[in-house]
Amino acid sequence: MSIVIRGGTVTNADRQFRADVVIAGEKIHAVAPDAEAPAGARVIDASGAFVIPGGIDPHTHMELPFMGTVASEDFFSGTSAGVAGGTTMIIDFVIPAPQESLLGAYKKWRGWAEKAAADYSFHVAVTWWDDSVKADMGTLTQQHGVNSFKHFMAYKNAIMVDDDVLISSFMRARELGALCTVHAENGELVFRLQQEVFNKGITGPEGHPLSRPPEVEGEAANRAIRIAEVLGVPLYVVHTSCIDAMEAIARARSEGQRVFGEVLAQHLVIDDSVYQNTDWDKAAAHVMSPPFRSKEHQAALWKGLQGGVLHTTATDHCCFCTPQKRAGFGDFRKIPNGTGGIEDRMSVLWHHGVGQGRLTPSEFVAITSTNTAKIFNLHPRKGVIAPGSDADVVIWDPTKTRTISVKTHHQNVDTNIYEGMSVTGNAAVTISRGKVVWENNQLKTEKGAGKYIDRPCFPDYWTAQERRNAATAPTGVKR
Ligand code: URP
């Protein structure tokens, strides 16, 4: 089936121009003014709209087993909700339990993801260390298209790694040419602060941010960055939520270090007052890590995004329904950590970014798809409207308004952290590898239509890093 999108403004990260987009099968065939329509093609009118690459969310947790329960959104419902909001690809996380084989966990997640409605790929978490983990990292990169490994510096007694594991894994990633990513919070400090806060009698969700102040994130981000610097590996810091972590990234970058920062849409627009809500369920619905921060941090995050310290936007989509959150009633430490938002990321960022004059449409594309595609080696297959790229295309209507609500969203969770927020700028039509999956406010997704996308390692990235590292390596004194 061919599709021709006529009359829109094609908007890539580098430029905007008037052109028609011809889709043949799963690929973009042509991008040209007044392009000829193949016989039998469906013509979609995009006048007044932007034609943009489908969003890529580099940080989701569909059906994640976590904190004694399982995230409520599965790969089908989650990717369906994503396309309703203009996101056509996710990079989810395989998170093996300590002592579990990385390869075994990867295969388990691949099985769960077979029902995905849109394309997906996986980061794999290193949660422990021995020779089998080292070997599995090799197999995953060389045979399974995994080029990024995740390290949780928090969640003590669960999936947290210490510096020993972090260093072992970073060194192995250096051998393989893979990208290391970190959840940066000092888990030992969080553990102690949680005890202190709880022992003071603060047992509700308001205790959560008190046990995870910005300094805890800043310390871990800086530690991971400095370890990465010494070892000469690039680093990607997930869900950067505060000035402290952002300053560590900015300083490293100003010294020439290759460090990337991710920010969540929710950290840009929701502040920490949510934890003061006297309705326990509403406050608990916002328990995630790192927690929501004060407005001062939010303003700084926007500047980081505008100024190039932060590169990608994500959701950390990890949904738990109210009965699941209630496992922590009387003890905030047991509230499953996570919030949703895959459906809303693009429109929230357009409304508060482009709509408020903070971002241009091309910058919006850069931070919602292109930068992620480049950092994780998906570009130009994804993240650009160009001949030969996958036909993941969104007709973005800058005038379409929606009030976000749990009553109308497609996410499989009984709360919405953006409840009541009105956003102008929404996906009118979403096309996933050549198939219309969202139009007229209706989903047309199919279980299993999503494909696993390989992400090979980046040899070129690494040659430069390693050359620099070798040049500064200690040489010893000749006597
Ligand atoms: O609270 C969060 N973010 N839950 C998901 C796991 C993680 O830390 O990314």
Ligand code: ZN
């Ligand atoms: Zn995290």
Ligand code: ZN
């Ligand atoms: Zn996460």
